[in-house]
Amino acid sequence: MKAIKNALLMFVVFSVLLGIIYPVAITGISQVVFPHQANGYLITENEKVIGSELIGQNFTSPYYFHGRPSATVYDSVTSGGSNLGPTNQKLMDEVNERIQQIRIEESLSSNSTVPADLVLSSGSGLEAYIYVESARLQIPRIAKARGFSEAEVENIVEDNVEGWIVGIDTPLVNVLKLNIALDNTRR
Amino acid sequence: MFIFLFLLLTIVLSIPIGRYMSKVFEGQRTFMTPLLSPIERFIYRLIQVDEKEEMNWKKYAYSLIVFNLISIASLFLLQLLQGILPLNPRGLSGVRWDTALNTAISFVTNTNWQSYAGETTMSYLTQMLGLAVQNFVSAAVGIATILVFIRGFTRKNTDNLGNFWVDMTRSVLYILLPLSIILSIILVSQGVVQTFNSYAIVQTLEGSTQTIPLGPAASQVAIKMLGSNGGGFFNANSAHPFENPNSITNFFETLSILLLPMSLVFAFGYMVRNFKQGIAIFSVMMILLLMGLGVALWSESQTNPLMQKLGISDGNLEGKEIRFGVAESVLWSVATTAVSNGGVNSMHDSTMPLTGLVYLFNMGTGEVIFGGLGVGLAGMLFYVILTMFIAGLMIGRTPEFLGKKLGPEEMKMALVPLILPPAAILIFSAIALSIPEGLAGINNPGSHGLSEILYAYFSALANNGSAFAGLSANTVFYNLTTGLGILIGRFATIIPAIAIAGSLSQKGKVPVNSASFPTTGPLFVIMVTAVIIIIGALTYFPIFALGPGLEHLLMLGR
Known part of the structure; x- marks a missing residue:
């Protein structure tokens, strides 16, 4: 039972970190530093x-x-x-x-x-x-x-x-x- | 010359990274610790994990499977529902169920077989929140697998094999994420797109309209290359100018294919406190890689005689980008099929027959030539166990490896990944060749059509993900059979690896003596290489002959 809870929590935490924070941060940096290339x-x-x-x-x-x-x-x-x-x-x-x-x-x-x-x-x-x-x-x-x-x-x-x-x-x-x-x- | 320097640079980089990895996984301090360890501990708090807690092999395997099931279910749902979710500037509707199921399985298992075309199927949200996340965590699952396998050898008289959540978190946080950040910035600087703007509508010089797809690609391409994933943001994968604009990005992407799988072999050497063993295994992999590379470079540099007759200049450029040229396309493709990456910068379907044979062989070995992150080295260790067993029979001693006696339990488990996937490849291919649903997918007539079907199941079972892309694989039949094949290929590696570790860790260490078979010398390297080639050749010889072999003869004879 505990493994299911851990797995769900890990899935959510990694989705936020790798699926939202990471791509948004890279997009932010790219749009500021390399706007022409990134677009x-x-x-x-x-x-x-x-x-x-x-x-x-x-x-x-x-x-x-x-x-x-x-x-x-x-x-x-x-x-x-x-x-x-x-x-x-x-x-x-x-x-x-x-x-x-x-x-x-x-x-x-x-x-x-x-x-x-x-x-x-x-x-x-x-x-x-x-x-x-x-x-x-x-x-x-x-x-x-x-x-x-x-x-x-x-x-x-x-x-x-x-x-x-x-x-x-x-x-x-x-x-x-x-x-x-x-x-x-x-x- | 360029290729030689390239490989040298990759090796030189992968040794310190391997050292760094071994420190990370043993919980030692590294130069990243001050920065990342607060985040690491914060994640453990969030997911309610005690990092000191140890798991036995069953608990470890159970945690891994539960995590993968949750991932598959969520990714499946995300694709079905993308039509009503945000970040969908093109208004794409939900993905068809069989495609969505195939894609979910494929990305969760680090395979990244794609029966869909990215730019016309997946919303930005699905790509970044679904597919890209799995690019990371599926790679981490592979690394976790090899960590357990290694602990089976290094620990004695215990059930404790580490903590799945800790291994996952460290892999992502200390290795995959920092490298992806660096690589994605390099890629963007050269023109790999990274934007949330919708597709650009363009008036071309000749007056027609062109719709240019965009999206948050660079962040995903980076981990696609580093994590032995290979799933393209766009349909043309790394042949697409927005995934791989020039020879600089091509250089870094090719490097990234090999970098971490190579580093893991050195990390293995450090972690078993026997660096020479790491080098011995590295040598086996390198020999096989260079053999394939040599044959493929030779085969692809021969101009197709059928084309020559028509009156064109040299160069097999069909399906290739001249930004990269023939040699760099072949180098990439040998690397991508050896390493279970599966990303492509040229279309494998249009390569010369014997070049395609090398790609098939690389996958047919079960992806042990560096192979997918973690699972590739695990696959190699199965071959090592088999080799030690054969060597044991020859010299009349119980086989040992790294101070552990290898018994019937380990032997049986090691045979599962060596027998089950080839059997599944042949059975699935036979089914596809005997029913209309299978034959309907073929794009090229004759023996090349056979190669297309074979390639699909080789790719699925090896968890590679590249394709002879002429095959129309986005059908219920192919989505379900390749999906099932992918699951068999993945878990027939992971579960036996963890199970063997469970049995090995309970044993004590036997001291190495003069009668032990030396496992770091040239004899060992030759034995293992021979076993891999013989098993690969014997298992697939008939179909290799009927597919690429026959096509090669027909090409010369016509």
């Missing part, structure tokens, strides 16, 4: 929220850099990958389709090698990054569509290269930030 790195322009730095968006128009394929088409309420296995014909068909599409969009030869990050979907379905090389591949198309010189677009890509741990991380670019930079250059 999702939201990007605001003209008083409108246009995205989160960390969450990718779906880009299909020729004016923008395209990101990785997403199993959820960047529907951020349901994150997740394709979960297609390495021998699944469905995956091969999808990848093949994406390869053909990219070769057409970027005017590549029909036997060119396409970067894996542009045709294989991310685990979260929300990844905002691609390899720098994969961005460079898209420069001619964007320059043409926007009437920029290729060097101008190249500069924008270079300005946005990120790599957190020097020598370990492969340099990446954030597709959303790139595209915002493109839009800002237009004005």
Whole structure:
């Protein structure tokens, strides 16, 4: 009998300590010290929220850099990958389709090698990054569509290269930030 | 190179933490005592516990079970009622009963198998007051289990095995909570969200709307990583940018997977006053971890030949985040399956067949490669008992370990966790493969579909919680069978561990002499490693061959 009472009391005490005091305290500290990070790195322009730095968006128009394929088409309420296995014909068909599409969009030869990050979907379905090389591949198309010189677009890509741990991380670019930079250059 | 440095750093950190843990659990003063001991004593007053009171094994086990039952019932109710409770900015309705039951069992047992998607199913209140709390206390229950097991070896001629409430309180207060506070602040600084604001509605550049889920995630992710839990705040778990935004957070999260399970092995060495024994057991675990890591890194670095034919550059990136890359995804996944964490930063369903095999093997050993907090080391001690028994047969002496004679009682009890879970895995998988409710969940055709079902029950019985997530597991059939599997896996470890401690503590110590089998040398390490591999391989060989093995051959042959 005593064990039941102890167990109930412990459950209540720990629920208050770990389920209320702890998360509320961490939230309080976070909101004071890291308000931007704690609220999702939201990007605001003209008083409108246009995205989160960390969450990718779906880009299909020729004016923008395209990101990785997403199993959820960047529907951020349901994150997740394709979960297609390495021998699944469905995956091969999808990848093949994406390869053909990219070769057409970027005017590549029909036997060119396409970067894996542009045709294989991310685990979260929300990844905002691609390899720098994969961005460079898209420069001619964007320059043409926007009437920029290729060097101008190249500069924008270079300005946005990120790599957190020097020598370990492969340099990446954030597709959303790139595209915002493109839009800002237009004005 | 990076991986080598990473593992070295983890080991270097886990030795002092192990020392600290051993002091905490023996009630000695540490640098945290002045700060925490008033809070500790206040908690004992609140829960009406006398910290000097000792329990025998039955009372200890009874307290543990009662506490777990209360936890399961409360978490179940909280999910059903979340629709009418506060902190539910998205207005989510109550969770369906079978999902709620599965989730309650899963989180209370440190498994964190998730058949639901966090952002569309659970309110902020359910996440922080229900799931996050269980992240802490389920880890503490695991630690309590190993503490009792250790006391079985260290104490003699007594029934007293410690006090469950005291062990729980110390685990939470001195170890899990301080580390979680540090880790959650690190995580927030890098962009893991921690807010009570409702989901952000965003106008994208191309003019559509995007709903971005938020919530008090960092505080939960911290203990999810440290407490061998692994239950994601969001559906994509630590692949989600808001749970694991960059390689810095990925580094700390991977470190946290291994840190406390490793520290506990050293704590064990300190507590049995035989640090060499701790190192011997650590070596067994490390050998198995490195073997799996080697195979998985090799397998995953081979570009899928089917993809290569299509004309893409190298890199198996399907289901992976390029923020982390292939090697760091594999390192994480080997760690998470070895340690019974179950959090993922890439989608295991899309890995190469032999990589998936390593993940299955890690879980199939019963999570003893460091393993879940406490229960992993307990599982390893069962293997040690079995090995000592075999060694005893070879040299014709009664088996001994740490100065205790191992009799038929201990032997029988140690076999329960070695036989029951594999049997349950095979039976559940066989059922799922023979009825429409089971087959309906499969997402990939052929042998990979078999692997999906196998993975689900391996994960459940090993209390791991990761998944080949293509399997549609949020059905009554899968929720109930995996839920039952989780309970079997958890209590077939905990109860035998406590029972063995009960029988060992009553015995006297036998002095070690020249005829005793040495348990700290390389021979011991090789014996235990071999026993684990042989048992793992023999038990699962046929299904490993039919699942990942066959898929690998088909991939090469096509």
